[in-house]
Amino acid sequence: MSSIDKKFGLEKSKNPDPTTLSNYVNFTVKNTDLNLHVCFQEQVVEGVVVFELVARQDTEEAILDTSFLNIHEVSVVNSQNELVKVKYHVGERRDPLGSPLKIKYSATRDTSFKLRIAFSTTEKCTALQFMSKESTDGKIAPYMFSQCQANHARSLFPCFDTPAVKSTYNMTVKSPYPVLMSGRHVGSEEGVYRFYQPVPIPSYLVAIASGNLTSARIGVRSHIYCEPEKIDACQYEFENDMERFLEAIEAIVFRYQWDQYDVLVLPSSFPYGGMENPNITFATPTIISGDRENIDVIAHELAHSWSGNLVTNYSWEHFWLNEGWTVYLERRIQDYLHGEPTRQFSAIIGWSDLENSISSMGESAEKYSTLVQDLSDGSDPDDSFSTVPYEKGFNLLYLIEKVVGGKESFDPFIPYYFGKFKHQSLDTYEFIDTLYDFFKDKKEKLDSIDWDTWLYKPGMPPVNPKFDTTLADQCYDLANRWYHAVVNGRKDFGNHFFPNDVKEFTSSQSVVFLETMLSYDQRREFKWFYHPEALNALSNIYSDYSVTLNAEVLSRWLILHVTGHNESYYDKLGDWLGTVGRMKFVRRGYLALQKADKEKAVFYFKKFENFYHPICRQLVKKDLNLS
């Protein structure tokens, strides 16, 4: 028997999701009606939600998740179709899980009933960001948008806020400005917008945005939405690749199940690169760089239409099933369109991100760098968010691909897996059972994987895959030449390095070059701040990097100089941090600035605090020890 048999083979019932206070296991949700009214003046959303429930067992109460919500009324529609008010009680708040809404209602097993709750959000809502019209691009109308993953849906509406529960949705929104939600648009009249989501989705995929929005076509089944000022730039960025991505991934998995795939480009405070809200991916404006070089974010969010949205992690402890699979599929799209070396190159960037991420975790690496997470101590899934589920997850899938005999052998498993679990949520053990089941004849091969280490041990993966470095070598070579010039005490950098060194680099190659330069600083005997003249020369020779519109490149460029205590870059980085809200850049930026000049980091954070999304603000506060 392999270690996996002993450990997981017999595990049939799933551990309940520890990040919900609801009693979701008692119910099946047949459908959810969500009616919202966006009140820009008060910066709140008022709403009524109606759940169609079936009791899976005899139950005395229904407990839902809420967080900083006002509950106005709870009623039940009984079998005679009468609306009856019922007693409820909002329990004490338990951070970060919120307050349970306990509703007295006895239901016997297999009976169905409707639960109706009237509520409103409050200024403490963590799912929504409201923006005044002055802080938008066009300055014509105010703007609001949501971000519910991981567990912020409960601050938008009362719900079973766990990825284990899925429901179809009817969504209706009243707003003075155009509205987008994560469903199919089925009509609008006089400021009321209606959407239908026929594919069952978990609460974290409910999304809303409203503001002065316009649209343009970017593919046969795709539109781009944004404020009118940037519609042409956004259309240009996406129109070449959108349908090609869809065709590629349909060839790898199976037909796209959601009908339309649209993208909304948000204001700059959007805290993520992208968010895979069904039918309408939300994206950061930092990908609009004019060079179509950040479009991989869209390949990633599109891939979530299978991994995450159709087939969902049962709880955030198994988040790698969402993100690891998505990174795997994203790279298969790259392979399909540009060939295997491109996939390998992207995997190299991922590996170096993973190294950085784990080494910057310090002591918390013990807890947060395992693939399967333990959140049973009430920890906040936002705190456990890192590159680990993405890249360790990708590397595990890549290893499985290798072990079963390469892409051709692995490929049939992809549609099988997504077909088997579509409309469901699964955990790591069901994934592994399914894998062993599918590859019965390759059991010994699969047994060669050290599952225990992969799933439960902190740190880098136990296998270093040695990716093909064809596309990366030029970047390594250049960085290596700099390193040797510096340690050999050269002063005449201008005679050895030229702007042309990096002119032909793609932005990803520039990222690899700059990351390699940054990685030298991890060596005990080498620190960039011992070599100010080298950094000055670098700054002069590759001055184009200072004006690049590509945030992936610019962020690394600024961080490299700040890490090397090149003081003229402190304010450059500080000011830039006031223009991007994407957490990946913001957090790393403040950490680098803090290391060089703690006071400056705090100064800039205080200056821009109100620009950031509430989730981002909270995490940077923790990073800077301000909370």
Ligand code: BES
């Ligand atoms: N689903 C994530 C974003 C997310 C994760 C939001 C966890 C809240 C909690 C999204 O698909 C994502 O991974 N975005 C990446 C994009 C990248 C990997 C291409 C990001 O935001 O950087």
Ligand code: ZN
């Ligand atoms: Zn993702």
